[in-house]
Amino acid sequence: MQDQTVSTASAGRPLPSHYKWLALSNTTLGILMAALNSNIILISLPAIFRGMHVDPMQASNVPYMLWMLMGYTVVTATLLVSFGRISDIYGRVRLYNMGFAVFAVTSVLLFLVPGRGVAGVQQLIVLRLLQGVGAGFLFSNSTAIITDAFPSHQRGMAMGINQIAGIGGSLVGLIAGGLLADINWRLVFLVSVPAGLFGTVWAYLKLKETTRPDRSQKIDWPGNITFAVGLTVLLLALTYGIMPYGSDKMGWRNPFVIVGCIVGVLLLAAFILVELRVKNPMFHLRLFRIRAFSCGCISLFLSSVARGGLQFMLIIWLQGIWLPLHGFSFASTPLWSGIYMLPMMAGFFAMGPLSGMLSDRFGARWFSTGGMVLTAVGFILLTFLPANFSYGVFFLLLLVLGFGMGMFSAPNTTAIMNAVPANQRGASAGMRSTIQNTGIALSMTLYFTILLLGMVHQLPPVLEQGMAAQGVPAAAAARISQLPPTVALFSAFLGYNPMSNLVPASILSALPAASRATLLGTRFFPLTIAPAVMSSLRLAFYMSAAMSVVAAVASFLRGGRYVYGENENRAGK
Structure with a gap:
């Protein structure tokens, strides 16, 4: 061409x-x-x-x-x-x-x-x-x-x-x-x-x-149906798993969640069997025999899980803790969390086109690998920050993460698309996007579960003691502290004052004005949840760093520059 x-x-x-x-x-x-x-x-x-x-x-x-x-x-x-x-x-x-x-x-x-x-x-x-x-x-x-x-x-x-x-x-x-x-x-x-x-x-x-x-x-209807229904059921079941069920603070014992996970996995397994047998499969699984394609997809999935968890966790950190501690009302935190995350976008903007252009000449291997290594370093450095960090340091770490993700994304996408024949580009592009979007959706479930588990075990006694110190009756404080932490997190995530959703209005109205102002202020909730949230955040960042390292290894193993039809002798090596 x-x-x-x-x-x-x-x-x-x-x-x-x-x-x-x-x-x-x-x-x-x-x-x-x-x-x-x-x-x-x-x-x-x-x-x-x-x-x-x-x-x-x-x-x-x-x-x-x-x-x-x-x-x-x-x-x-x-x-x-x-x-x-x-x-x-x-x-x-x-x-x-x-x-x-x-x-x-x-x-x-x-x-x-x-x-x-x-x-x-x-x-x-x-x-x-x-x-x-x-x-x-x-x-x-x-x-x-x-x-x-x-x-x-x-x-x-x-x-x-x-x-x-x-x-x-x-x-x-x-x-x-x-x-x-x-x-x-x-x-x-x-x-x-x-x-x-x-x-x-x-x-x-x-x-x-x-x-x-x-x-x-012909359209592969069995493949289309098993894949779409299986993935939909699985993602929905995982989503409902983080919600309270009955007296449980999370929904992993919900029959819909259990059955949905089993049915989803079985249907996706059936999809693989169907694709191996039909004459005109929805997606040619033999493309995964091409090393550049399979390694690119593996690294993409891992990077998507890591990146999706990053964005979600940073929003919780900013909206639930840092912004309120710096005087922002809960109602304004959603907007300002987006503004304060702009350095990551700037880093991506700077490196995306540059790494893409360089990969056209030198191949994707070193840029995508280096991008994931830089991302892993950024995750590790985030674990050293306190709950109430200095924004200058946070700014630099977001920039590093943006650089790393920008270095990885365009070269990896190009390498995946270069590795497939022209008549498979639509299905391959769809598979690439599915892997990316599924990784992001899965990351929200994974990291939210980690966050909730940490809060379930660490938050109740601290919250109970804090409310009791402000004059909330002991029985009410004990009952409120045992409520699912999902309510508090979703409140902060959506810009509501979490304590106004946790503490009934009848109890708030009976408290002295100073105690009521403390409970509904911008410091009580952030300082109360900070220890539990930060331990979960650090675990999440370590996991994201580990996945980034594995993604870097997969990117390195893709080999040199490969374009289907131009150097087919490199395929599958």
Whole structure:
């Protein structure tokens, strides 16, 4: 493939040299929009529920809160491989365009949703799931379209720019959600409408198929069903495992969680057996025999678990402890946590395109390996920080982590896509995105479980003594201290004052004004939970560091630069 033209479209006409930049800019817009919407709900959720006149912390409404938070991610994670394979058969640009259209239409409908109360929240959840379907088509096809459009010696640079949109969008979503929700919760959904409508029309008019769809193949329905249902059931079961069940503070004895984990694992095992036997599999498992592909996927999964846990734990640390101790109200902490995490995004922005361009010349091996080593160092250094740290040091550590993740991401993505044949790029891009999104979703369950276990064992006596010292009756203090810590953590995570959710209003009103002010102030809760949270945080950071080291080893073992069809003799060595 030469720089003057990028391939031949299905109509048989060569495409102009500038087409690759058009493809990159459109797919980058699509990824930015889809990634932004994956996180924009995190901070704006309290405003949305207030607008719907629903209390998200009420026990009966917690499932709705979980679906609003996780539904979009679960849908995109479970459908990406299926969408990628369907795109290989029917056309990547065609399905990408449809994804843009679905995303734009659902964004408009979310802005206009007429319902109120629980019915209104249910309407939002359904539309968010449909929006996730549109995002799935965008995620599963963007890297394949870029790979089709760019010659192999420029793909790293292109992937670096595209990856910036993905990571940057998720962080920008935190800030945009907080700013827009303060004005009107509907603006959280409206923000995607102009870009969605523009991107839909732009993609339809300008993007062209650069490889011929392979319509001779049939859709692998058994593979699609076993994979999508198995992964969906497993992710949902893991999500409900962190919620209280009956008298248990966590839900791991919930029959739905137990059965869901078993059924999910069995269906995913059945998916592997199906793919090994059907004539036209949804995903060709033999691609994992290609060392560059398999090592890239292993390192991607481990880095995704480590990175997802990092973002989640840093938000809990900032919102639950550091920001309140520095005078920020709980209501303002979601927005400011996003702002204070900007150095990590800056580091990623600086290293993403640079490492991508360098990997085009020297290969992905050293950049992705070095990025994971640098990330592991950043995690280890975080364990030395106290609960009330100096922000200058924290700033530098976030920058280091951003540099490390930026060094890893674009080269690794490019290496994965370079390693597969052209007619498998859609399914391979879907598998890559599924591995990444599943790792991030799994990390939230893993690290939240670690955090809750630490709080279950360490928090009750400290909380009971602290409330008793402020005049809360001993019996009430004992009862409140045994409540599931999920309530307190979700309160802080969503910008509510945790103590106002833990201590009944009747008890608060009977306390002296000074005691009530202390309990509801910005220091009592952070200082109370700090010992339990910090021990869990350090364990989580050590685990993330270990996974980063293993990801670095897997990245190193991928071998030298490999492009399918250009140096096939290196495959499988």
